[in-house]
Amino acid sequence: MNNILEILSALLEPDQISTNETIIDQHSRDESYHTPHNPDVVVFPKNADDIRNVVSAANQHGIPIVPFGLGSSLEGHVIPYQGGISIDFQLMNKIIEVRPDDFLVRVQPGVTRSQLNKELKKYGLFFTVDPGADATIGGMASTNASGTTSVRYGVMRDVVRDMEVVLADGRIIHTGSLTAKSSSGYHLNSLFVGSEGTLGTFSELTLKVYGIPETILAGRIVFPEIENAVSTVTNILHAGIPVARMELVDARSIQQVNKTNETDYLEKPTVFIEFHGNEAGLKQDVAFAESIAEDNNCDEFIFEHDSKKRAQLWEARHNLAYSFSHASPGKKMMVTDVCVPISELAGAIIDARKAIEAYGLDGALLGHVGDGNYHAIVMLDPNDPTELDKATKLNQHLVHYALEKGGTCTGEHGVGTGKMKYQQMEHGPAFEVMRGIKHSLDPNGIMNPGKIFEID
Structure with missing residues (x-):
């Protein structure tokens, strides 16, 4: 322990290093049921050079490194089971550049989703990936997060254009460019997005963003059975209706929503749905979707035009997990x-x-x-x-x-620790290819050890 502190003290300012008991405990867990484990120390880098210095020293001395955003992960990704250094990015929370004409934004990894959208709103833009939790952009890229809007706008892997990554040996690389497409070389963006901190540490991300829609409509479609709800979803997709979100919640979920939010929704399988576009086009889309729902015996088809009611609708969906936790x-x-x-x-x-x-x-x-x-x-x-x-x-x-x-x-x-045991079953021979990539980029096994792969 003293050795780690001595190494870090030569690289960072005193206020960037913490062994405070409360801070250590905060970095021992995420929001999952997985068993907590303390890091030896928590550091707070301010820039890529700080990360490089810490990671290089850790690699030289065989000290584990575990990146930490807000701890909202659900499979134990940020739990430092081998101890070592937890790298917290809360001081790297700057929106570096907005390029509205390119529909791009460049951010540090500690920027949160809500912080980013607040800034983008000034330009008539928004960041589309919405996992519900107000996670950091770095953490969302780490797990290839998606969420409610993925049906239309895609997942993190679809919106990351470039990343600055600090590798285990201290090299800093860029994985992409500012262009909408490229046929040059291997697609490193896709390799590092979803790597859960096992291949490198993100120090900067460039993201694709979208214009805020002219009109947004959201509503609830209630069904007697799950089969009716799923049939409606697939029929809407087959019809090519450009929905932005389609979320299914079962009767037990609606029961919890009513308890927590004091609503009186019918306690039956329900599809929460949202359309983005212009007013004239949305009228046709909604009418078409309603006819499909009626063909599948829906009990209710209710739309919210008021922005506050629409926000309340999605708040109920996003906070569902927390509703169960609090109860x-x-x-x-x-x-x-x-x-x-x-x-x-x-x-x-x-x-x-x-x-x-x-x-x-x-x-x-x-x-x-x-x-x-x-x-x-x-x-x-x-x-x-x-x-x-x-x-x-x-x-x-x-x-x-x-x-x-x-x-x-x-x-x-993501995989974290909770889904490691299924990797061989899912990927077959490709699993060993993945392990080979891990060993090539992190031969000393310091980058978030014990996640995705068992430690050799």
């Missing part, structure tokens, strides 16, 4: 995160509901059904072996079902 003091949240081909979605959600009931758990189902990604929220006591075992088996059941249907064990939360 279950002393428990932790397990949020599963599988993704299947859209044609398999209805069967997957029905199977998930049966599995939750078979294990005797209280769980809700929700998801970004426009891209086949869905979640089960289960509250559990991590100190209760029986409860933890049931939740773990449920998670495993959902993953195996998804993989059998050609899906993936994680659509947006």
